[in-house]
Amino acid sequence: MAGAVDLSALKERADAQRQQGQRPTRPQPEASPDGSAGPPSTAGPDTASGDAVMDVTEETFESEVLVRSQQQLVLVDLWAEWCGPCKQLSPVLESLAARAQGSWVLAKIDVDANPRIAQAFRVQSIPMVVAIAQGQPVAAFNGVRSEAEITQWVDDILAQVGDALPGIAPQGEAEPEPDDPRMVAAEDKLNGGDFEGALADYRAIAEAEPDNVEAASAARNLDFVLRAQAHDPAIVDTAAPTDVDAQLAAADVLLLAQQPEQAFDRIIGVVKVTAGDDRTRARTRLLELFELFDPAEPFVVSARRKLATALY
Incomplete structure (x- = not known):
């Protein structure tokens, strides 16, 4: 890891x-x-x-x-x-x-x-x-x-x-760890344009090995990219404030365009004006998007604070 x-x-x-x-x-x-x-x-x-x-x-x-x-x-x-x-x-x-x-x-x-x-x-x-x-x-x-x-x-x-490590007696030279053939196969599919096949492979590895951070991360990122690319970019301007699906799609488009602050604010706005299942769905999506970044990123820390305020 x-x-x-x-x-x-x-x-x-x-x-x-x-x-x-x-x-x-x-x-x-x-x-x-x-x-x-x-x-x-x-x-x-x-x-x-x-x-x-x-x-x-x-x-x-x-x-x-x-x-x-x-x-x-x-x-x-x-x-x-x-x-x-x-x-x-x-x-x-x-x-x-x-x-x-x-x-x-x-x-x-x-x-x-x-x-x-x-x-x-x-x-x-x-x-x-x-x-x-x-x-x-x-x-x-x-x-x-x-x-x-x-x-x-x-x-x-x-x-x-x-x-x-200076504090440890030499253990001898270790053999380099071989590449995981499953990860290699998934990467080959990704490079060859078979995005759905690569995503399925990464997901299968992550499900079989919950500790495989690399596979889980690859699956999360690829899943997001495929979902975001499927949206019409115009949704950013046309989404109604109370249309949960449209606002979540707009957040995907903004995030894909390297605008994480605006993307997170879109979803936090949904959390503020919804309740019940809609609010839960928006909150869950936001937490999933946080996973795409280092938790120490300032914009992630800021968005978490805004989410907490919106919820409580």
Whole structure:
């Protein structure tokens, strides 16, 4: 998943706090009703770079994850107190981290308390584990996995990125990962003008592999382009304010013309003047269009605020 997630907004947030004179601190986790701090912790002795298991917040994300990942692999455990599977997976991760002898560390992040981090990682379900190396996500998985499966997953990652991390002993040169023949076939169809065939292929891959960010992104983008190209560009000028279908079509045309602010405002306008199913349909479409962009884009952040105001 390298390059699929942009974490720069979290770094910029931490930088802004430092410029304002705030010193990010590492807060203690809140106790859950049974007296424990989140999922049970089995963290062991400190590693050379700090604890093997860390509770991380938006304020400490840069130092504990991005900066640390320049030296050693960081696994990010995205969890929530209400998530039963998280309470099965977290102890396994913590136990492995304690025995990793510094080859990697575990950063635990409560998604409810740190929504910006969850948004940056485009979290759709938890538990979710993301491997970070040199400030970039390199692999991820969702759901519960066994200790053996996680160990093999981490070993595979270290074999690929370990040489680039000063804090890790060389793992040997990894073989380059071969291109996925299914993605190659879909791209060939796209380049050959078979857009519907390419879209069907990308969707099939994304449905079979929910963690395949590249296929999901390609499907979203191609689906939007095909839909937008099917509209009459004149709809931008002729759509009635209360005609939901026409306004959604106008938003597609505007977005295809590289006018995201105007496109988002069209749909937010629909949200303001509709109710029930029409309002839900407009809101859902707007959220889908947000997915086409980096969530840290200023026009996306602004539109999300406008949507919240329109809804509440």
